[in-house]
Amino acid sequence: MSTNEHVPDEQDFIDSWACAHVTPQDMTAEEAKDAARAFLARVRRDAWQEGAQAQANTYGGQIDTGPNPYRETGEQR
Numbered sequence: 001m002s003t004n005e006h007v008p009d010e011q012d013f014i015d016s017w018a019c020a021h022v023t024p025q026d027m028t029a030e031e032a033k034d035a036a037r038a039f040l041a042r043v044r045r046d047a048w049q050e051g052a053q054a055q056a057n058t059y060g061g062q063i064d065t066g067p068n069p070y071r072e073t074g075e076q077r
Helices: 010-021 029-058
Strands: none
Touching: 010 029
């Protein structure tokens, strides 16, 4: 459970996403859960990148935080 009553924890989000997207013509429960996990992974990756870029913009123009730990191995950006 999240410490913020208005923010679901990760599993609640995944379950809710799956519930909203499971229909015979859309996707299975596992496909919907996989889509929710992929969405969260993209959000984490992009948020980390934006934070690193903000740091670079503030402190000298280069990203000095190391590689994005949320980027898939071999993924290009």
